[in-house]
Amino acid sequence: MMNSITLVCLLLCTGVSSFRFEELTQYVNSHEEEFIETLRQWIAVESDSSDVTKRPDLHRMMDMTAEKLRLVGGSVEMVDVGTQALPNGSSLALPKVVTARFGEDPSKRTVCVYGHVDVQPAKKEDGWATDPYELTDIDGNLYGRGASDNKAPVLAWIHTVEVYKALNIDLPVNVKFIIEGMEETGSNGLDDMIVAQKDSFFSDVDYIIISDCVWLSRRPALTYGTRGNCYFFAEVEGPKKDLHSGVYGGTVMEPMTDLISILGADLLRQLKTLHISSETHGNTCFSPSWLHQVDLLAHRWRHPTVSIHGIEGAFSSPGTKTVIPAKVIAKFSIRQVPNMDPAVVEKQVTDYLHSVFAKRKSPNKLNITMVIGAKPWLADPKHPLYEAGKAAVKRVFAVEPDLIREGGTIPIARTFQDVTGKSIIMLPIGGFDDGLHSQNEKISRYNYMEGTKLFIAYLHEVSQIKKY
Incomplete structure (x- = not known):
């Protein structure tokens, strides 16, 4: 015993x-x-x-x-x-x-x-x-x-x-x-x-x-x-100061117009439209138009995505302000998946946006900066x-x-x-x-x-x- x-x-x-x-x-x-x-x-x-x-x-x-x-x-x-x-x-x-x-x-x-x-x-x-x-x-x-x-x-x-x-x-x-x-x-x-x-x-x-x-x-x-994350600033700088839209509208190349052009459909067209399917997530987090029914988790875990987060320098306060901003900065990010290298993504994004901007023949200046490059x-x-x-x-x-x-x-x-x-x-x-x-x-x-x-x-x- x-x-x-x-x-x-x-x-x-x-x-x-x-x-x-x-x-x-x-x-x-x-x-x-x-x-x-x-x-x-x-x-x-x-x-x-x-x-x-x-x-x-x-x-x-x-x-x-x-x-x-x-x-x-x-x-x-x-x-x-x-x-x-x-x-x-x-x-x-x-x-x-x-x-x-x-x-x-x-x-x-x-x-x-x-x-x-x-x-x-x-x-x-x-x-x-x-x-x-x-x-x-x-x-x-x-x-x-x-x-x-x-x-x-x-x-x-x-x-x-x-x-x-x-x-x-x-x-x-x-x-x-x-x-x-x-x-x-x-x-x-x-x-x-x-x-x-x-x-x-x-x-x-x-x-x-x-x-x-x-x-x-x-x-x-x-x-x-x-997923990883590459976060970018895209800055377009034009006039030395903000301009009156009534006086200068239509006579200058506006930085905001340049910025919207390079961040518009051309950039996002490379990604599939996303749609929500999960009832759980649809009721809590997202708009019902974002993620594919079958591919919900694949889009969240395995696919790279582009998101535009905001534009600094634009007028966003309540009320009206008829001004042409002299400088605007777009903030956007690309979520990375395995085998994507942030250094490669930085070059690809920079080269692509500069090529789109060059086609506009704008006198304004474009500067692209990657501020986060997480694998x-x-x-x-x-x-x-x-x-x-x-x-x-x-x-x-x-x-x-x-x-x-x-x-x-x-x-x-x-x-x-x-x-x-x-x-x-x-x-x-x-x-x-x-x-x-x-x-x-x-x-x-x-x-x-x-x-x-x-x-x-x-x-x-x-x-x-x-x-x-």
Whole structure:
């Protein structure tokens, strides 16, 4: 008959009793309001990385992130990644990247969690039902800019470590964090930092986890691919100043007319018309005329697309203004898929637009600039990281996860893969209807809390991956 000591030893070796999942998740349940209050404090910081006037807020957001990690017991560093060159020739300090370490046990796996705490621009007058920088709880949804992208997922990972620490339960793996503040504008400075720390910070990392994406439906998902993104400015400059349209209209080549011409049907004709088919997405995100019925996911995951985002310099305020703008700048992007090289795309787009512009024989000047050139990323969904993800999802949600790609872009994923050589998984907790980059962005209480439990379970499952 097996004695009690042998039984305990066997249970510990097989991991049956060593993972106190119910105890860990009960702590999450009992601290829900505390976790939400922390998110409320983070949402209140206008950490818009695209607005240089908000740079002090962004620095404060990085300080808050570092302080939270210190409070949880991490060994924290704030890494200087240099300055940002501004269009007027001046420079501005980039927000420091926050790194943290929890545990240095060489017998354990080491995972590195990446996230960002900068956000897209948001104003209530853009169509928000609530103040975008005041977390608002409506019917179990937590509304605020950055709630889903990416502040709540970052906090959920920090809460995961916090829960283990609070209950004096050893983390099943060593955990590192790398949190940046410039993701929404291209992760300025982070690529160089990763290269510089390849043989130091990343030397003992086994796997990298990114939770900067969302589910495809109401079913949890594991993401194994993202599209890249080439973002362009097309500037047409004409008269030295704005002109009266009544006096000069019809007598000058207008920059706006030139710009519309080169960005019109000729550019978009190369893409198939898109139409919506999914009832779920049609009711939440899109106009019913966008995506083909059969090709919904192919268009979202596997095909390149062109989107025109706006024209700077044009009159867009309420009322009327009869003026010919002296300079206008179009902003558009092309989503990349595997085997597309941003450098090649930059040349192709630049050459094409200049050729179209030349045919107009306009006296105005055209300048094309690619400001973001992010490569696509693709992983192997059969990797043990994904098997661990499936096990964690089944433990928390009692379902099999969807294996999906993401139509958006996470620029740093490809850099992690190419520079460090580490395996990567994207483990989302955001909902398909969270409205990332849009008005009324939110994350549900359910996804925030159950997502934290998913991360708790995932660390355990990763610890079970055999070392080779």
